[in-house]
Amino acid sequence: MTMNMRSQAVLAYCRAGFEADLAAEFRDRGVTSIEPGAGFVVARAGPRVLETALRRELTFARTVLRCHGDAIPLSGNDRVSPVCSFAQTWLREEGVAAISGVRVEFPDTNEGKAQSRLVEILEPRIAHALRAEGIGSDANAPLLHVFLTPDRLARLAQSVAGSAGWRNGIPRLRMPAAAPSRSTLKLAEAFQVFLGDGIERALRPDMRAVDLGAAPGGWTWQFISRGVRVMAIDNGDLKGDLVDNAMVKHLRMDGFRFEPKQAVDWMVCDMVEKPSRIAQLVARWMERQWCTASIFNLKLPMKKRFEEVEKCRTVVSAAMEATGRRYEVRIRQLYHDREEVTGLARFLPRASRNG
Numbered sequence: 001m002t003m004n005m006r007s008q009a010v011l012a013y014c015r016a017g018f019e020a021d022l023a024a025e026f027r028d029r030g031v032t033s034i035e036p037g038a039g040f041v042v043a044r045a046g047p048r049v050l051e052t053a054l055r056r057e058l059t060f061a062r063t064v065l066r067c068h069g070d071a072i073p074l075s076g077n078d079r080v081s082p083v084c085s086f087a088q089t090w091l092r093e094e095g096v097a098a099i100s101g102v103r104v105e106f107p108d109t110n111e112g113k114a115q116s117r118l119v120e121i122l123e124p125r126i127a128h129a130l131r132a133e134g135i136g137s138d139a140n141a142p143l144l145h146v147f148l149t150p151d152r153l154a155r156l157a158q159s160v161a162g163s164a165g166w167r168n169g170i171p172r173l174r175m176p177a178a179a180p181s182r183s184t185l186k187l188a189e190a191f192q193v194f195l196g197d198g199i200e201r202a203l204r205p206d207m208r209a210v211d212l213g214a215a216p217g218g219w220t221w222q223f224i225s226r227g228v229r230v231m232a233i234d235n236g237d238l239k240g241d242l243v244d245n246a247m248v249k250h251l252r253m254d255g256f257r258f259e260p261k262q263a264v265d266w267m268v269c270d271m272v273e274k275p276s277r278i279a280q281l282v283a284r285w286m287e288r289q290w291c292t293a294s295i296f297n298l299k300l301p302m303k304k305r306f307e308e309v310e311k312c313r314t315v316v317s318a319a320m321e322a323t324g325r326r327y328e329v330r331i332r333q334l335y336h337d338r339e340e341v342t343g344l345a346r347f348l349p350r351a352s353r354n355g
């Protein structure tokens with residue numbers, strides 16, 4: 001193996017077409033050796049640079065895995081043997097005696113997805129071959145990822161037990177039959193990604209939300225299905241169950257002009273507007289503390305998408321900083337986001353004296 005032992009590598013999955021944005025993000029964090037693929041990026045750097053680069057989540061990465069710096073050529077029909085002999089050497093070098101399993105993955109592109117039929121064939125065979133070579137099985141050990149690209153290369157990566165994320169970085173969310181638009185999945189995913197285990201605390205039936213640019217109502221539906229009352233702002237019509245729903249008050253007006261009479265728990269915004277205008281709107285809501293938390297979508301039709309996102313992050317963060325309260329701002333390109341990203345801005349409870 002020719003990998004330079006002083007440098008390490010990470011494999012980051014992303015939406016196809018956003019490799020340059022993810023690369024720009026890595027470069028901004030001091031990582032200069034970047035190899036963009038289709039639907040993924042491999043970034044290499046010394047361990048200190050890489051550790052610092054990954055301390056904060058990346059906007060454009062769906063999954064980030066520590067990987068081997070070299071790709072394995074899979075020229076013949078036998079894919080199992082080359083993967084196994086490479087994996088065996090790598091795991092031994094790393095002092096990994098057992099793995100929790102093998103996951104075969106591929107890029108989220110048409111060519112990448114064409115390999116999906118290999119998953120069921122290869123996973124058990126690679127796992128079996130590694131066991132035969134003495135690699136143990138332990139639920140608390142790392143998961144071995146075998147990432148297959150259409151150019152007949154495989155890359156090996158590891159994730160810490162329990163933190164592998166979704167297969168291929170793609171969540172499988174069911175479209176709720178009663179929701180009026182597919183956009184509902186964007187907010188459902190944002191809740192999962194941003195709130196995680198804290199979802200029950202963050203979305204309670206006694207809460208109130210404002211939805212700016214609500215029609216036809218997919219985001220509003222996410223709130224009312226959790227018992228949260230919604231003020232839905234949009235000149236357009238709400239659809240389905242949301243019309244004449246006691247949990248929803250629909251106001252036909254400009255979302256940029258709306259001001260709540262009382263502070264609410266949530267403000268969400270999916271209006272199609274320039275990202276800088278949306279960031280200023282969110283900043284105004286947070287600075288005036290009209291809400292405790294906000295989820296907002298930033299449409300990115302421009303070329304320099306990473307730079308635009310960072311400008312928006314700065315605008316929202318500065319407004320929250322000015323309040324003197326603890327807060328977080330996170331921006332991610334979710335699976336259900338197309339030419340867009342989704343942000344979370346929220347105030348955090350005061351840190352307790354006992355930490």
Ligand SMILES: C[S@@+](CC[C@H](N)C(=O)[O-])C[C@H]1O[C@@H](n2cnc3c(N)ncnc32)[C@H](O)[C@@H]1O
Binds near residue numbers: 181215235
């Ligand atoms: C992408 S759609 C929202 C979809 C919605 N989140 C859902 O899940 O069904 C954008 C909406 O923003 C509304 N909109 C755009 N500009 C607006 C403004 N200035 N004030 C209020 N609504 C606006 C549009 O009428 C449109 O219904």
